[in-house]
Each structure stands twice: as C-alpha cells, then as structure tokens.
Amino acid sequence: MLLIDCPFCGTRPETEFRCGGEAHIARPADPSALDDGAWAEHLFVRSNPRGLHAERWVHAHGCGRWFNAVRDTFTDRFVETYKAGEQPSHPIDDARA
Amino acid sequence: MLDRSLFARRDRPLGAAPTSNDRARVSPAPAGVRLSLRVRGAEGLSRLGLGLAINRMSAEGERFSARLGPNEWLLGAGEADLEALEAEIEAALGDRFHSVVDVSHRNVGLEISGPDAAAALNAGCPLDLGDAAFPAGSATRTLLGKAEIVLLRPTAEPLYRVECWRSFAPYVHAFLVEAARTA
Numbered sequence: 284m285l286l287i288d289c290p291f292c293g294t295r296p297e298t299e300f301r302c303g304g305e306a307h308i309a310r311p312a313d314p315s316a317l318d319d320g321a322w323a324e325h326l327f328v329r330s331n332p333r334g335l336h337a338e339r340w341v342h343a344h345g346c347g348r349w350f351n352a353v354r355d356t357f358t359d360r361f362v363e364t365y366k367a368g369e370q371p372s373h374p375i376d377d378a379r380a
Numbered sequence: 381m382l383d384r385s386l387f388a389r390r391d392r393p394l395g396a397a398p399t400s401n402d403r404a405r406v407s408p409a410p411a412g413v414r415l416s417l418r419v420r421g422a423e424g425l426s427r428l429g430l431g432l433a434i435n436r437m438s439a440e441g442e443r444f445s446a447r448l449g450p451n452e453w454l455l456g457a458g459e460a461d462l463e464a465l466e467a468e469i470e471a472a473l474g475d476r477f478h479s480v481v482d483v484s485h486r487n488v489g490l491e492i493s494g495p496d497a498a499a500a501l502n503a504g505c506p507l508d509l510g511d512a513a514f515p516a517g518s519a520t521r522t523l524l525g526k527a528e529i530v531l532l533r534p535t536a537e538p539l540y541r542v543e544c545w546r547s548f549a550p551y552v553h554a555f556l557v558e559a560a561r562t563a
Binding site for chain 2: 284291292293295296298299344345346347348
C-alpha cells in the first residue's frame with residue numbers, strides 16, 4: 284500500500300486520505316469584477332502536468348486536517364508534504380521528479 | 381473426486397455464537413462518557429491531556445484522554461463522571477474558545493485482547509501495530525475494514541480499545557469476532 288506522510292501524524296496508509304485537487308489556487312479578491320471567462324477559468328481550469336503536481340490532501344480517517352503534497356503524476360511518488368499555507372521546497376514545473 | 385480439504389468451509393450467516401479464542405478475545409466495553417473536545421491554540425496547557433503529542437493518550441482508571449489531531453481530543457470517563465469532567469474542562473480552559481460535545485451515545489467501545497489481538501485488528505486495519513510503530517499510549521483515528529474507528533492502546537499489554545460509531549458497531553463487532561477466530 285502507498286504510504287503518505289501526513290505533516291501531523293507521520294507516515295500513514297493511503298486509504299486514510301482523500302485528494303482535494305490542485306493546490307495553491309488563489310481565489311480572486313473581487314469575483315464580481317471578473318468577466319464570465321475569467322471566473323470560469325478560476326473555477327474549472329486546472330493544470331494537468333505529467334510530472335510534479337502540487338495537490339491538496341486531507342487525512343480524512345485520521346487527524347482530519349488538510350495539507351498540501353507534491354506528487355509526481357507519472358510515478359505516483361509523493362515527493363514532499365507540507366502544511367496548508369506553506370510553500371513547497373521543490374520547484375513545481377513540468378519537469379519530472 | 382475433489383480432495384475434501386479443498387472445499388470452502390461453510391459458515392452460518394447468523395446465529396453462530398462468537399467463539400472465544402484464547403489468543404484474541406473481543407468483548408464489548410461497558411458504557412461510559414465520551415466527550416469530543418476541540419481547542420484551537422492549546423499550547424501551554426497540560427491538564428486533561430491537552431499537553432499530549434498528536435496521536436498519544438493517557439489513561440487513569442476509567443478516565444482517558446486521547447489527542448486525535450492538532451486541535452481535537454477524545455475524552456473518556458465513567459458513567460457518573462460527566463459533570464465532574466465538564467467542570468474540569470471549564471477550569472482547565474478558562475475563557476479560551478473551545479467546544480465540548482457529548483458523544484457518549486454516538487460511540488460504542490469494544491476491547492480486543494490477547495497475544496494475537498494486533499493480528500486480528502490488522503485483518504482490517506492498515507496501520508503498523510508493532511510495538512515500535514504503535515507503542516503503549518498510542519491513540520489514533522483510522523479504518524477497520526469499511527468503518528472508521530478510533531484505536532486506543534492504553535498500556536503495553538496486548539489490549540486494544542476500538543471506539544466506533546453506533547451504527548457501525550454490529551459490523552465492527554462481527555468483523556473483529558471473525559478476525560479473532562481466524563487470527
């Protein structure tokens with residue numbers, strides 16, 4: 284079973300976690316000032332890289348906390364995990380881990 | 381002719397009395413008080429187990445305190461102890477913002493003990509329950525089969541306490557009895 288390193292609980296089995304999609308998506312400060320295209324872009328458009336990807340994860344059947352993880356979408360390897368609000372130490376680009 | 385040993389064993393679906401296995405025993409725990417305590421910023425507090433590390437617990441008699449997350453604790457006490465425990469929480473936290481929810485009716489406790497208790501739990505729990513990874517004083521929320529449980533190990537003895545939600549209890553109990561029988 285894949286093990287995921289929860290920043291609060293340590294290394295735990297994958298089945299205790301749920302993925303919440305791409306991380307570091309800032310909500311526009313003034314949504315009403317956006318046109319429909321820009322708002323739809325914020326709501327629906329996500330990157331889909333082959334390689335490192337910053338994602339939100341929740342330790343649903345554990346401490347219940349949300350955190351961020353950098354995962355390689357090609358190898359499914361978790362490169363690092365870090366608390367919500369922090370920045371990854373790995374540069375996120377299209378390069379493979 | 382098929383060899384007799386290749387036939388699947390047939391178990392009755394209902395009504396079979398739980399067989400006791402000397403190496404792993406499952407028993408329902410007596411009723412008690414359970415409080416879910418949420419405090420943000422409990423740094424510096426030590427009473428009621430608020431100073432415990434995450435996924436650690438302390439126990440004394442019927443009382444226990446288990447830290448399940450950065451700001452979440454499960455507190456346990458005997459049936460008659462509710463008001464005393466609530467008063468202690470009030471005294472320990474003072475005017476800090478917190479929430480206390482009485483979940484005594486929601487939680488059902490089971491105890492599983494014996495040398496093969498960890499092996500029986502591992503039939504449905506993916507955690508490493510070895511002494512190095514899950515020593516005495518460990519407590520965490522996790523999964524058992526398809527049900528979410530809180531797993532407590534108060535002492536170094538091979539005795540684990542499983543707390544699950546009431547509607548999950550028949551499933552969790554049957555799961556553990558079956559796992560203990562074949563552990």
